[in-house]
Amino acid sequence: MQMPKTEKPLSDTASKILDVAERMARQGGYYAFSFRDIASEIGIKSASIHYHFPTKEALGEALVTRYTDRFLGALGRLDEATPLESLEQYVAAYRRALIEQDLMCLCGMFGAEIARLPDPVARRTREFFERNLVWLETVFRAAGAPNPEARAGETIARLEGAMILARSMNDMDLFQRVTADLPAQVLRD
Amino acid sequence: MQMPKTEKPLSDTASKILDVAERMARQGGYYAFSFRDIASEIGIKSASIHYHFPTKEALGEALVTRYTDRFLGALGRLDEATPLESLEQYVAAYRRALIEQDLMCLCGMFGAEIARLPDPVARRTREFFERNLVWLETVFRAAGAPNPEARAGETIARLEGAMILARSMNDMDLFQRVTADLPAQVLRD
């Protein structure tokens, strides 16, 4: 029997490194996390991080990969919900990240910085958006909405932008007000 | 006769410093510009920058202040255009920044990083959004649109998000497709 290609599961330490790095990156971007800061927070030495992630570039790549998989994995299955429900779920995923964790979307952050990101990290960031666009286009196609590609883009743009705006204004409820009618509005013809 | 409070005009060198710093910041954020890089690009020594801007914080603040004034100054007068025209002008301002300069909006960038920005820079960034919200609310009120505050937020969110998305996908035309119907759409009841 052929084994499917499986990802090597992350060790405890590697997970902790990613957890801390992700939080720092989602607060201040790619240049806002350092090996030293991560290490001191989890109680190891910075050299030890290089054992798990040889370079910062590799760490950044792992960061985006894990984030993308988790983000898309947290979305419900498309064949078990109406398009409206799917969209509401999608908006809720962003809202949770913003309200519960008080953090930016990792890829919204990296997307803003993309011109100064190492190539592999930039590529993974693009993959995040690509896969999100595909997911949303499927929703809009199922709803029979015109221009599903443009609507998918509108949806992501408005959500990422609303996170930035709400955080900038230090008014998290602004996210709610800006995205409350998004699912219904973007679905109507 | 009482003199109105006037801003001291920037020297040639100070302007050049801001020009270079702005471009770097709009590519990679607050941590992506350094005194050394700026200095070497304009052919002076990094110590000379401190003469014009004592600290990086001060330089960041000057950056956002100039950007905000220019951005709002480039918008037409509200009493000389219909709400639809004003909105089209507003969208065009973002499009120009993205397409012609191939740069992010400075405050979209700083807004994403706001949790790790020095206080004065964060405050100026908030001011940018505050003043933009006011401008847009005026437009929506003049158009008799309901919820002008939410619509102003939606507009900014979608434009900032569309910039990030288009740059991430390396597809500048995506900005066009995502924002093409924005003025009409956000104005209809």
Next chain:
DNA sequence: GATTCCCTATCTACTGATAGGTAGATATAT
């Protein structure tokens, strides 16, 4: 007309902190 003084703007030379990264020793567990 020459001298003195001050202001502007830049320079050289430096500091202490921090960045990512490496070599090689060490400890533990299988």
Next chain:
DNA sequence: ATATATCTACCTATCAGTAGATAGGGAATC
């Protein structure tokens, strides 16, 4: 014995920032 995971100790490069010298250009004084 070997593989895993961590350590100490170090490297070079870069960071923002500082002290103090220097050069030039007025303007006032002699």
